[in-house]
Structure formats: C-alpha cells, structure tokens
Amino acid sequence: MDGRPVDVAKPHLFNERTLDGYRRTLADGIDRVVSRIGRADRPFTGISAAALAREIAEVDLDRPLGEAAVALDELEDVYLRDAVYFHHPRYLAHLNCPVVIPALLGEAVLTAVNSSLDTWDQSAGGTLIERRLIDWTAGRLGLGPYADGVFTSGGTQSNLHALLLAREEALAGGREKQHRLRVITSEAAHFSVRKSAKLLGLAPNAVIVVETDADRRMRPAALARELDRCRRENLPVMAVVATAGTTDFGSIDPLPEIARLCAGAGAWLHADAAYGCGLLVSRTRRHLLDGVERADSVTVDFHKSFFQPVSSSAVLVRDRAVLRHAAYHADYLNPAGTAGRIPNQVDKSLQTTRRFDALKLWLTLRVMGPDAIGALFDEVVDLAAATWVLLNEDPRFEVVTRAQLSTVVFRYLPADPGRALAGEANLYAREALAASGAAMVAATRVDGRHYLKFTLLNPETTLDDIAHVLDLLAGHAERYVNDRVPLGVSAG
Numbered sequence: 001m002d003g004r005p006v007d008v009a010k011p012h013l014f015n016e017r018t019l020d021g022y023r024r025t026l027a028d029g030i031d032r033v034v035s036r037i038g039r040a041d042r043p044f045t046g047i048s049a050a051a052l053a054r055e056i057a058e059v060d061l062d063r064p065l066g067e068a069a070v071a072l073d074e075l076e077d078v079y080l081r082d083a084v085y086f087h088h089p090r091y092l093a094h095l096n097c098p099v100v101i102p103a104l105l106g107e108a109v110l111t112a113v114n115s116s117l118d119t120w121d122q123s124a125g126g127t128l129i130e131r132r133l134i135d136w137t138a139g140r141l142g143l144g145p146y147a148d149g150v151f152t153s154g155g156t157q158s159n160l161h162a163l164l165l166a167r168e169e170a171l172a173g174g175r176e177k178q179h180r181l182r183v184i185t186s187e188a189a190h191f192s193v194r195k196s197a198k199l200l201g202l203a204p205n206a207v208i209v210v211e212t213d214a215d216r217r218m219r220p221a222a223l224a225r226e227l228d229r230c231r232r233e234n235l236p237v238m239a240v241v242a243t244a245g246t247t248d249f250g251s252i253d254p255l256p257e258i259a260r261l262c263a264g265a266g267a268w269l270h271a272d273a274a275y276g277c278g279l280l281v282s283r284t285r286r287h288l289l290d291g292v293e294r295a296d297s298v299t300v301d302f303h304k305s306f307f308q309p310v311s312s313s314a315v316l317v318r319d320r321a322v323l324r325h326a327a328y329h330a331d332y333l334n335p336a337g338t339a340g341r342i343p344n345q346v347d348k349s350l351q352t353t354r355r356f357d358a359l360k361l362w363l364t365l366r367v368m369g370p371d372a373i374g375a376l377f378d379e380v381v382d383l384a385a386a387t388w389v390l391l392n393e394d395p396r397f398e399v400v401t402r403a404q405l406s407t408v409v410f411r412y413l414p415a416d417p418g419r420a421l422a423g424e425a426n427l428y429a430r431e432a433l434a435a436s437g438a439a440m441v442a443a444t445r446v447d448g449r450h451y452l453k454f455t456l457l458n459p460e461t462t463l464d465d466i467a468h469v470l471d472l473l474a475g476h477a478e479r480y481v482n483d484r485v486p487l488g489v490s491a492g
C-alpha cells in the first residue's frame with residue numbers, strides 16, 4: 001500500500017471501518033494457535049535460550065512486515081514453535097494452569113474494548129463487574145460485611161499491597177518506629193514476603209522466619225514464641241503472613257491457631273492464598289481454608305487455581321476503611337470529594353491504568369459456575385494424592401510430604417554406590433528431561449538437598465502420564481550415575 005504514512009497506518013486502527021480486518025486478523029491468529037495446540041505432542045521443544053535468542057536478535061524492528069499474516073509466520077519461528085505449553089498433560093513444573101475457554105473469550109473482549117478500571121469515567125460497567133466479583137470472593141472467604149478489595153496483577157502485588165496496608169496501620173501512632181517493625185512468616189512462605197518488606201522500607205532483618213512441622217506447615221508454638229519475643233523486645237509485629245498453599249509443598253498453615261495468636265497479640269493477619277484459593281470453590285475441600293475468614297487481608301491468584309489466564313489476582317481486606325492508605329487524589333482523575341460518590345477503583349489500587357482482568361473470571365462463572373472450577377481443582381488435588389502413593393511405593397524415589405494441594409516433592413535416590421551423586425543426578429535428570437521436551441518438572445531444595453517437584457494443575461494429566469515421566473526421570477538419573485555425564489551437556 002502506498003501513500004502518506006498516516007494513510008498506511010490508519011487501516012490498523014481498530015474502529016467501525018476496520019472490523020473486517022479485525023475479524024480476519026484475529027481469526028488468523030486463533031488458527032495459528034489452534035494448529036500449534038493441535039500438534040503439540042510435547043510441552044516444549046527443548047530449544048536452548050541461546051538458539052532462540054539468535055532468532056529473536058535477527059528481527060529488525062525498524063522494518064515492519066506490513067501484513068499480520070507475515071508477522072504471524074515470523075511469530076511461529078520466534079515464539080509459537082518453541083513456547084512452553086501449559087495445556088499439555090506432561091507440563092508438571094510450576095504453578096501455571098491450563099486455562100478455560102470462557103476466560104479466553106473474556107480476554108479477547110477485554111483487550112478489544114480496552115476499559116481501564118482506574119476511574120468510573122473510563123470503565124463504567126467494568127468497575128461494577130469487578131466490585132461484584134470482589135464481593136463474591138470476600139463472601140466465599142467469609143470476611144464479613146465490611147470487606148472489600150481490588151484486582152491486581154498477581155500474588156506478588158497482592159502481598160505487597162496487603163503488607164503496605166498493614167504497615168500503615170502499624171505506623172498509625174508515628175512513623176519513627178518503621179525500622180523496628182517485624183513481619184513473621186514461615187520458612188515455606190513465598191519470597192514476595194521478603195521482597196515486599198524490602199520495597200516497604202523495612203529493616204533488612206524485618207522478616208522473621210519461623211520453622212515448619214514435618215508437613216511444612218507453620219508451627220503455632222514457634223509463632224507464639226516469636227510474638228512473645230517481639231513483645232518483650234518492643235518490636236511491633238506489623239503482620240503475620242500465613243500461607244494457604246505453599247508454593248513448594250502445597251501445605252496450608254494452621255489458620256485457626258494462627259488467627260487466635262494474632263488476635264491475642266493484636267497483630268495483622270495476612271493469608272497468602274495465592275495457590276490455595278481454588279479451595280474456595282471445591283465442594284469437598286473448602287474446610288481446608290477454615291480460619292481464613294479471620295484474616296485481615298487475603299491474597300488470591302485466580303491465575304493459579306481458577307484456570308484463568310495471566311493476569312488475574314486480587315487482594316481482599318476485612319475492613320474496607322484500610323484501603324484508604326493507598327488512595328491519592330489527582331485533580332485530573334479522581335479529585336478529592338468524589339470518593340464514595342463515584343466508584344473509582346484507583347482509590348484502592350496501587351496501579352492507575354489497569355486491565356479489566358475481572359471479565360475473565362466473570363465469564364467463567366457465568367458460563368461454567370463455581371462448582372465446575374472447584375471440580376477441576378479437586379481433580380488435580382486427587383491426582384497429587386495418587387502420585388504421592390505411587391512415589392511412596394517406588395524404591396527408585398524418595399517422596400517428601402503428602403501435599404494438601406497439588407504439588408509433590410520427591411527425588412531420585414541411586415542405589416548404594418552412587419548415593420553420593422543423588423543431588424547432581426536429580427539436577428541432571430530435570431535438565432535432560434526439559435531438553436528432550438518430553439515433559440517438564442520443577443526443582444527445589446529441601447533441607448539443603450536438591451529435589452524435584454511436580455506441580456499438578458492439569459485435570460487432563462493421568463497417573464499414567466506421571467508413571468511415564470517418573471520412568472524418564474529415573475532413566476536420565478541412572479545414566480548420570482552410571483556414566484557420570486557432566487552437567488550441562490544434556491541439551492540436544
């Protein structure tokens with residue numbers, strides 16, 4: 001197409017004159033994804049970062065291809081061919097779920113309409129839909145009549161937001177004690193607790209980590225001891241962070257006991273249910289979250305256990321008045337005086353311009369309903385229990401805790417002469433498996449040792465898939481122990 005640059009550019013604008021192009025272009029994009037998903041016989045091709053980096057570096061960003069179809073051809077090479085596919089039943093690594101179609105529909109609609117949920121005058125119905133979903137979630141949590149919250153980009157932001165509110169409450173009497181504030185959490189908590197403490201300007205030793213029991217749940221006695229010590233040493237406990245579903249072990253801290261201790265000490269209780277929030281819609285396991293209703297704030301990640309695409313998360317609070325700590329007023333946006341009269345979500349959020357992620361959950365609930373989501377989550381929790389049994393009976397492996405959610409932490413244990421190589425053999429097995437693309441598992445450390453981890457979030461994964469992946473892992477590990485293949489040469 002010739003002409004002035006602006007005339008060449010205008011057909012790419014999305015408006016009433018370009019609807020055919022919009023429909024064709026998106027349909028083409030969907031077709032590419034359809035054919036990739038239809039053909040994916042492995043979760044990953046195993047390509048190395050260096051090989052892919054070369055392809056991406058070669059793209060000249062100042063020389064456009066002009067046609068979406070041509071750009072999609074290129075995208076096949078630089079992204080789609082080698083992406084990691086979470087929908088694949090042998091993707092068993094991190095907390096990435098396969099997604100449900102109603103949520104994908106929501107994603108397509110929300111990006112096209114492109115509402116921004118900062119102010120009512122940019123979102124209208126979007127704001128009210130988000131508020132209904134916050135109320136619905138708070139209702140499932142049992143946070144009471146004054147609860148509120150807001151959607152966020154993820155659990156990390158939700159935790160930061162909650163801890164910001166807790167800090168402001170703790171500093172109500174004066175900011176000079178900020179350097180004395182303490183946050184107590186367990187050794188199995190998510191690293192975003194420490195990161196938040198740093199971002200909030202707390203002292204480097206502000207986060208006190210208490211030990212967990214054999215099931216990797218916070219020991220209430222250890223928490224009581226630390227609360228007591230902080231009181232004696234005049235260190236205000238700004239928050240206790242309990243985890244409802246630890247990232248590695250899927251363990252749920254004993255919320256009722258922790259809530260009782262927090263109430264006794266006057267400490268803010270934040271429940272990090274980024275992973276465990278799927279239990280809110282389980283018809284058989286909701287009781288595992290009992291006690292969460294006593295938290296002052298809660299993190300939920302719908303993009304972990306509600307089968308939602310990234311991003312979809314929320315932070316909720318028991319007392320909506322605390323949200324004022326994140327409110328600022330700008331004359332151009334939400335001038336002082338409009339609060340309460342006009343529903344501006346920017347008054348509650350750390351973000352300004354913000355995606356209408358809530359629409360994905362809305363359509364999911366309207367099409368499928370909560371029980372259906374809960375049934376999918378229950379399925380993977382059942383699978384994790386069966387996997388634990390399988391591993392426990394398998395002499396090649398040692399398995400750690402019996403998870404309450406859907407992770408399984410285990411390691412290959414070589415028979416005796418090679419036992420000293422267990423750590424390296426497990427590292428090697430994971431790397432070799434990923435390089436083959438046949439399956440993906442995660443790694444973690446337990447008591448200083450290297451372990452492997454399944455995070456099971458795909459209801460289509462079967463116990464046969466698991467058994468097959470265990471055979472592959474054992475094969476790689478045995479090869480390492482017997483041949484002493486050096487680490488790092490597995491790729492290819």
Ligand SMILES: *Cc1c(COP(=O)(O)O)cnc(C)c1O
Pocket residue numbers: 095153154155156157159189190192243245246247272273274275301313
């Ligand atoms: C994943 C996770 C987070 C962080 O959530 P993101 O959405 O990845 O930012 C926080 N806490 C726990 C327990 C998690 O598992």
